[in-house]
Amino acid sequence: MTLATxxxxxxxxxDEAPARSRLRDxxxxxAETQPTRIAGMAGNGLEALSFLEHERVDVVLTDIKMPVMDGIELARHLGRFPQAPGVVFVTAYDEYAIQAFDLAAVDYLLKPARAQRLGEALAKARRQRPPAESVLRQASPQARTHFSVSERGRILLVPVADVIYLKAEQKYVVARTAQREYLLDESLVQLExxxxxxxxxxxxxxxxxxxxVQGVARSVVGEExxxxxxxxxxALPDQLPISRRQWPGVKEALGL
Incomplete structure (x- = not known):
């Protein structure tokens, strides 16, 4: 069997079992023209990422609208993998989003998927690059539910709801939870x-x-x-300084 096949x-x-079964069939x-091996199935993006911690795959066929974690956020996390799999969206999403995916070299199938179209998508996936982060963000402007963190050769998922503050330090952003710090390779401006x-x-x-935020207080550094x-x-004893420039906005936001 050649590399191409x-x-x-x-x-x-x-998230729908019949849809998973249809793709499997x-x-x-x-099998003859586009041979594949089904490594596994998952009901949402979080389950998929958990599976991929232990097994590498070449292609992820994913729906977009799913509970817990949708397909676009899944693709954004996959893009941070050292060897990112190709992503093919199987979706009934609107045409504007499909055009955005196409520009990012992300293939897609409209439900109900057809064998011929799936074969074309698999052929494209063999040479496909990971989807562009900027286009995925445009296609799904809602915020992610998790941050991706590269640590000791693994991709960790940190729930956004657990992160108390984000602080830029040198080339990274520190994400602080009640338990520990994580380093994000992202821009503070984009996170804001x-x-x-x-x-x-x-x-x-x-x-x-x-x-x-519990409140604000006046603080003096040194005797003078x-x-x-x-x-x-x-949740933390940390006291985070408010700059003069941001103070008016902070007062308004906190209702002070």
Missing amino acids: SPLSVLIVD LLGDL EEFSARYLRIHRNCLVARDA GEAHWVILLD
Whole structure:
């Protein structure tokens, strides 16, 4: 069997069991022209990422609208894998989103999927690059539910709801939870844009979760230091300085 026709390992992701079964059957019908090996099935993006912690696949066939974690967020996390699998969306999503996926070299199938179209998608997936993060963000403007963290050769998922503040330090952003810190390879500006409903900018290098704020206080550094305002947190003893520039916005946002 040549490299061009060597089996692709496939993960099927859909929250509906009949849809998963249909894709499995279609892959079987295409065995001669587009040989595949079904590595596994998952009911949402979070289950898929958990599966992929232990097994690498070549292609992920995923629905878009799913509970817990949708297909677009799944694709964004997959793009951070050292060897990212190809992503093929199997969806009834609107045409605007489909055009965006196409520009990012992400293939798609409209439900109900057809064997011929699936075969074309698999052929494209053999040479497909991971989808562009910027286009995925445009296609699904709602905020992610998890951050992706590369740590010791693994991709960790940190629930956004657990992150109390985000602080830029050198080339990384520190995501602080009640338990520990994680390093994100992302821009604080982009994080502020994506999570504006959850995080409040208090300094040029810091965003804090609005629901984690206990209050504010005046703080003085040193015997003759200048007093400045700091954020007090519910779950941590950290006191986060508020810059003069951000103070008016912080007061308004917190209703002070």
